[in-house]
Amino acid sequence: MGKDNDNDNNKGISRRDALKRMGLFVAGAAALSMPSALTSCGGEKKKRIILYFTATGNSLYIARQLADENTELLSIPQMVKQNRYDFEADEVGIIYPIYGHMPPNMVRNFIKQARIKADYKFAVLTYGMLDFNAAELWNGISQKAGTKFDYINTLVMVDNWLPNFDMNEQMKIDKHIPEQVEKIKADLLKQRKWIKPATAEDRRNHDGFMSFSRLDPEVGFLKRSERYFQVTDACIGCAICTEVCPRGNYELTSTGVKAEGDCDFCFACIHNCPQKAIQFADLPDDPLLSRGEVNPNARYRNDHVSLWSIKESNRQ
Ligand SMILES: Cc1cc2nc3c(=O)[nH]c(=O)nc-3n(C[C@H](O)[C@H](O)[C@H](O)COP(=O)(O)O)c2cc1C
Ligand code: SF4
Ligand code: SF4
Structure with missing residues (x-):
């Protein structure tokens, strides 16, 4: 990534595009700078x-x-x-x-x-x-x-x-x-x-x-999970969401899965649901979520990290 290069690589989305999509384009957005190479000294x-x-x-x-x-x-x-x-x-x-x-x-x-x-x-x-x-x-x-x-x-x-x-x-x-x-x-x-x-x-x-x-700089992202996430009929009641949420916001109830509580907006729930049954609610008034998401069928977890490790890290 060179200082004047606006793309992470040729296949990637450009930072300009990313900023534009957030409505935040500023000409000549600063390029990412990398730490300089150093020799280990033991x-x-x-x-x-x-x-x-x-x-x-x-x-x-x-x-x-x-x-x-x-x-x-x-x-x-x-x-x-x-x-x-x-x-x-x-x-x-x-x-x-x-x-x-x-x-x-x-x-x-x-x-x-x-x-x-x-x-x-x-x-x-x-x-x-x-x-x-x-x-x-x-x-x-x-x-x-x-x-x-x-x-x-x-x-x-x-x-x-x-x-x-x-x-x-x-x-x-x-x-x-x-x-x-x-x-x-x-x-x-x-x-x-x-x-x-x-x-x-x-x-x-x-x-x-x-x-x-419109985030508070003293708080950062702090949402309410019941407002931002909804669970679709694709849910199989596996309870993974109840274990990966660092706030313990998800619960299996007799009427289905419920999410409630203060939310870091970390996306552990939405990314780790094996059924892709957790989706964003319609949020036309939220500046960051008004257009929904790019691909509701694509979810991510780091290749080197198991679902078990996420549960161990976050289970409440
Ligand atoms: C709510 C939220 C806000 C994010 N904001 C930024 C951001 O401002 N800049 C950025 O480059 N990445 C941002 N990201 C991406 C994450 O920082 C990045 O994917 C991170 O490596 C995820 O770490 P994890 O896998 O340990 O959760 C954001 C992700 C989320 C869920
Ligand atoms: S992780 Fe997904 S499929 Fe499993 S209980 Fe939660 S919402 Fe349902
Ligand atoms: S897993 Fe993260 S995004 Fe999902 S409800 Fe819990 S705190 Fe919020």
Whole structure:
């Protein structure tokens, strides 16, 4: 991905098109910048804790890639469920998917309560198309919550945002994930101190998205699942949705599956339903959902992550 290249590759949707579809096109939108290559310098093994949030497996896959035999991998929804907020290790990392360039609401609330003791703190934010000022936003949110991160980087993967992307097309795009992982691993090995910088244009693009989407910048995505999702007759009552939702919003009732409650809009439910029975409700007044989704027959879960792992991560 060159700085002047507007496409992720020749087969992929252009960023201009993506912005246009969101009604947010700004001429010369900033290109994604990649961290520079670094040489590993070796060093002794340190105890590392990695906290992650995932809906479709990308962030869990990256968490596993950055883990070694001295790493404890902990799911943030499980930590919240257990009311566990104290973490101590040589290094503590957080991996999450960006939602509108911001952290999931649960991650935002988690960092407000977490007490993290570590010599080195890092965050890796997965995204699909446009990260803009995501690293800077996390830097601000986490510092305000009393935790300063030494290293914040982003990593581009399949974009699971259904309103704009056909998952079948997304999965064909080579986003050079192994190369990105190797660069981040090398950075972590030398405990690099670096926050991915944002340009004035990145900030403008994020601000444009915020006014278009009408999201509260102090909250991010926080919807109500009963308003946004509906279950069709294709449902077979398998109960997968009741286990993959990090908020435990789904319930099997005598009259069918019901979803209710505050919702991170993570899409774990809609992507992991084996029947594609979970669909978006008609939402003509929602700026992001008014046109529905690109392909209701295409769903995604990271190739390297099992449904079981998503359940283990998110079950409430
Ligand atoms: C509600 C929502 C908002 C998203 N916003 C963005 C975004 O602003 N920029 C972007 O590049 N990707 C965005 N994405 C895509 C995800 O960040 C990306 O696919 C991520 O790797 C998914 O991680 P997971 O598989 O661990 O859940 C969004 C996805 C969702 C569900
Ligand atoms: S995951 Fe899908 S098919 Fe299974 S119970 Fe939920 S809505 Fe029904
Ligand atoms: S209802 Fe669906 S989108 Fe909302 S938090 Fe649960 S799994 Fe995520």
